[in-house]
Amino acid sequence: MNSALAIDGGAPVRKILLPYGRQTIDEHDIQSVVEVLRSDWLTTGPKVREFEQAFARALGAGEAVAVSSGTAALHAAMHALGVGPGDEVIVSALTFAASANCVVYQGATPVFADVDSRTLLIDPKDVKAKFTPRTRAVIAVDYAGQPCDYDALREITGRHDLALVADACHSLGASYQGRPVGTLADLNVFSLHPVKAMTTGEGGMITTESFDSAYRMRCFRNHGVTSDHCQREQRGSWLYDMVELGHNYRLSDIQCALGLSQLSKVSEFVARRRAIARRYDEICSRLIGVEPLDVRSGVESAYHLYVVRLEQDFLSTDRGRVFAALRAEGIGVNVHYLPVYLHRFYRERFGTGPGLCPRAEAAYDAILSLPIFPAMSDQDVEDVIQALCKVVNHYAIDTRSAAVAGAR
Numbered sequence: 001m002n003s004a005l006a007i008d009g010g011a012p013v014r015k016i017l018l019p020y021g022r023q024t025i026d027e028h029d030i031q032s033v034v035e036v037l038r039s040d041w042l043t044t045g046p047k048v049r050e051f052e053q054a055f056a057r058a059l060g061a062g063e064a065v066a067v068s069s070g071t072a073a074l075h076a077a078m079h080a081l082g083v084g085p086g087d088e089v090i091v092s093a094l095t096f097a098a099s100a101n102c103v104v105y106q107g108a109t110p111v112f113a114d115v116d117s118r119t120l121l122i123d124p125k126d127v128k129a130k131f132t133p134r135t136r137a138v139i140a141v142d143y144a145g146q147p148c149d150y151d152a153l154r155e156i157t158g159r160h161d162l163a164l165v166a167d168a169c170h171s172l173g174a175s176y177q178g179r180p181v182g183t184l185a186d187l188n189v190f191s192l193h194p195v196k197a198m199t200t201g202e203g204g205m206i207t208t209e210s211f212d213s214a215y216r217m218r219c220f221r222n223h224g225v226t227s228d229h230c231q232r233e234q235r236g237s238w239l240y241d242m243v244e245l246g247h248n249y250r251l252s253d254i255q256c257a258l259g260l261s262q263l264s265k266v267s268e269f270v271a272r273r274r275a276i277a278r279r280y281d282e283i284c285s286r287l288i289g290v291e292p293l294d295v296r297s298g299v300e301s302a303y304h305l306y307v308v309r310l311e312q313d314f315l316s317t318d319r320g321r322v323f324a325a326l327r328a329e330g331i332g333v334n335v336h337y338l339p340v341y342l343h344r345f346y347r348e349r350f351g352t353g354p355g356l357c358p359r360a361e362a363a364y365d366a367i368l369s370l371p372i373f374p375a376m377s378d379q380d381v382e383d384v385i386q387a388l389c390k391v392v393n394h395y396a397i398d399t400r401s402a403a404v405a406g407a408r
């Protein structure tokens with residue numbers, strides 16, 4: 001049964017597509033939101049501060065600043081660092097476009113650093129190579145949920161007096177040498193989008209030990225005004241001063257109530273992701289043609305993504321076909337990401353193009369993200385494994401002839 005691939009007209013493993021990620025919402029989450037809807041404050045009320053404090057406490061961070069998205073969080077971080085025209089910021093090449101767009105918002109230039117082929121994390125050696133007198137900051141992306149090599153990055157940023165920003169949108173709940181993500185860089189950025197470790201619908205957070213940075217970001221999220229509506233209400237004053245140009249990047253009390261409820265379950269969510277990852281690891285170790293990413297020692301990944309690389313030497317087809325075949329089987333695989341500088345906007349604005357970061361480009365041709373999220377049932381996990389084995393075995397080259405071909 002199930003021998004012909006669904007893409008060739010056979011029966012699919014699943015009739016309804018399993019997504020690669022999705023939220024987990026329970027009755028407590030719903031009740032928390034309903035309570036706010038019945039209260040006096042829908043936005044800029046008491047839940048914002050409560051959520052920020054709980055988030056900071058959970059990560060052992062000094063300050064947490066809530067904003068309307070991970071993208072807004074990255075933008076606020078660039079603003080707090082004073083990044084502006086003429087500046088360069090070194091960014092990992094293999095990431096979501098927002099990691100680099102925040103630099104462009106500020107009129108500065110993103111400079112792309114290549115990744116390590118085994119982990120797909122920013123390579124500190126390439127950061128060193130891309131450093132110029134104009135470099136102001138480094139944005140390290142904790143790709144797939146694994147913290148970057150922060151000791152090596154700190155060494156470089158410390159020597160040149162640069163700011164280190166962690167795009168930790170994948171790594172909430174992960175740790176690096178026993179220290180939780182959220183305390184590893186000067187500014188640590190999180191997304192609270194539904195596919196991430198926890199959600200507020202849309203939302204973002206920045207953690208930092210710098211009270212000054214936190215203050216600047218709180219002004220920035222509120223038009224550049226130094227007080228918010230709630231504070232003025234308490235003072236009984238109408239007067240406010242807009243001291244610089246900001247945005248409306250506020251997170252509402254409705255969202256913060258959901259965030260508080262979700263935050264209490266993050267470690268449970270991450271534990272389930274790790275259990276699924278262990279099961280995938282087991283299968284990948286036996287399946288010729290796919291290889292998981294390396295997870296470095298001393299690091300606990302949060303597994304926002306479970307990324308495998310296809311081993312082209314052992315397969316008679318390419319990633320595009322394997323992707324389509326798995327989709328046809330009802331498995332919502334995905335690809336994270338096209339190197340940012342290959343997007344048309346970057347090519348046109350900054351003159352970037354193929355060849356800039358060869359390891360990121362090679363990885364892009366080979367990677368697939370398998371579905372992973374806490375609400376996946378054991379049966380869902382087994383469906384992914386069944387479909388992966390079915391498709392990969394179908395396209396597997398006889399390993400003996402492959403070995404002969406390799407020897408020529």
Ligand SMILES: *Cc1c(COP(=O)(O)O)cnc(C)c1O
Nearest residue numbers: 069070071096098169191192193
């Ligand atoms: C999700 C994500 C973002 C952006 O977060 P939003 O909340 O969607 O704005 C930024 N960087 C990375 C690496 C992400 O995965």
